[in-house]
Amino acid sequence: MALVDLIRPEVVKVPLVSATKPEVIRELVECLRDAGQISDVETVYDALMKRESMGSTGLEQGIAVPHAKTTAVNALTVALGISPKGIEFQAIDGNPSKLFFMLLAPPDQSGPHIEALADIARITKSQAFCRTVIGSTSAGEVVELFGED
Amino acid sequence: MNGPIKKILVYVDGTEGSITAAQYAVVLSRATGADLNALYVVNTRALEDLLKARIFIKAEEEEYKRDLEADADRYLNHVRSLARKKGLAVEAVSVSGAVQVEIKKYVQANEIDLLIIGELSHVRSRRDEFYNEAERAMRSVSCSVLIVKDEDRVWELYDALP
Numbered sequence: 327m328a329l330v331d332l333i334r335p336e337v338v339k340v341p342l343v344s345a346t347k348p349e350v351i352r353e354l355v356e357c358l359r360d361a362g363q364i365s366d367v368e369t370v371y372d373a374l375m376k377r378e379s380m381g382s383t384g385l386e387q388g389i390a391v392p393h394a395k396t397t398a399v400n401a402l403t404v405a406l407g408i409s410p411k412g413i414e415f416q417a418i419d420g421n422p423s424k425l426f427f428m429l430l431a432p433p434d435q436s437g438p439h440i441e442a443l444a445d446i447a448r449i450t451k452s453q454a455f456c457r458t459v460i461g462s463t464s465a466g467e468v469v470e471l472f473g474e475d
Numbered sequence: 476m477n478g479p480i481k482k483i484l485v486y487v488d489g490t491e492g493s494i495t496a497a498q499y500a501v502v503l504s505r506a507t508g509a510d511l512n513a514l515y516v517v518n519t520r521a522l523e524d525l526l527k528a529r530i531f532i533k534a535e536e537e538e539y540k541r542d543l544e545a546d547a548d549r550y551l552n553h554v555r556s557l558a559r560k561k562g563l564a565v566e567a568v569s570v571s572g573a574v575q576v577e578i579k580k581y582v583q584a585n586e587i588d589l590l591i592i593g594e595l596s597h598v599r600s601r602r603d604e605f606y607n608e609a610e611r612a613m614r615s616v617s618c619s620v621l622i623v624k625d626e627d628r629v630w631e632l633y634d635a636l637p
Contacts, residue, residue: 381532391530418529436542437489437518441608444521447528 329445332404333472336361338465339407342426347382350413351375351392354405354428363405369398370430384417388424388460389450393443395433402438403430406468408460424460484512484587486578486609489550492593493609496623497554498633500591501561503621505636509588513554513567514581515547518608520573544569561636574608575615582616590620 339357344350355371358364373394377383384390405428412422427446431439450456455471462468485500487493497513504511522540525531531539547569558565570577582590592609613620623629 377535380534383530385529393530433542436539437546440518440521440525440539440543443525443530444518447524447530450528 329404329442330472332402332442333406333469334361335465335469337363337405338468339405340462340465340468342407342409342413344409344413346413347378347415348375350407350409350415350426351378351428354392354407354426357407358403358405358428358430361405363403364398364430366398370394370396373398373430374428382416382418384415384423385450386417386419386421387450387453387456388412388417388421389427389456390415390417390423390425391427391429391443391446391450393429393431393439395431395436395439397433399430400432402435402442404428404442408462408468410460425456478507478509480507480509480588482512482585482587483507483509483589483591484514484578484582484585485554485591486593486612487513487515487550487554488574488593488609489515489546490593491626492595492623494550494553494593495626495629496591496593497557499621499623499629501558501563502629502632502636503589503591504558504563505561511558511563511565512581512585512587513551513565514578515551515567515569516574516577516608517543517547517569517571518574519571520576557633561633575611578612579615579617582618587618590616590618592620592622594622594624 344353351374355367359367373396374392377394383392407426409424412424415423417423483500485497522536526536551567595610
């Protein structure tokens, strides 16, 4: 399934209320739980935090891509969050992160996982598009942007 | 083998659609007498891009590369098995690089007449970023391309082969 098809209103959180890295990761994981995408919040949270402990997934231009392989999902799973104020995420450029793409994949689905991450990498090259997404005020607006741009 | 199709290549990426494509390739190979080839591309270009973008760290890139190489072995063995059950031999090859580039190179180097790929996912976005690798390959290869649909029908065709 294409990445864009996974970005649905129920897995988009706008605005995020968190102020720290652990909080924002938990907020997005709980968004996935509320959307019925996962049930084991702690396993997913631990997998994401373990990956962050190896190196921050905070990129440049206010974008972060927390991701992990976990048996707590049986298909590629995505959550997207926007923090207009920005959250300290130890990003490469030192700036706060505002747009969060969270990606989870089962251990036996590395191919789709990589393809989805590559989609995200290509998207993040378009600064104008990312700025537009960060300026969104609702989940529906975000979904529309990805689908209709 | 006097028909228009002499060499078939099926692109296998591990998706259900690509396995269905492999079954259809077996059916078509039996019907036409064409040689059957299967290709899996370990997408090292994507891994390199993810490392450059700093989404991956080095250890992660290496881990995923090993995962993809294991996937290649698993899925190509499955295609070999599909062909063998119907009395066919298949040239099953794994290469590394950018998917569409490697498919295009294989088609040219092996004089492939027909590329067979699995059903393309429905993409709602007009953004180029969401065109998948098989779709990119379909656009760039020099030979004709067949997109396989209807998993149930293909299974019936495959199953009916003696």
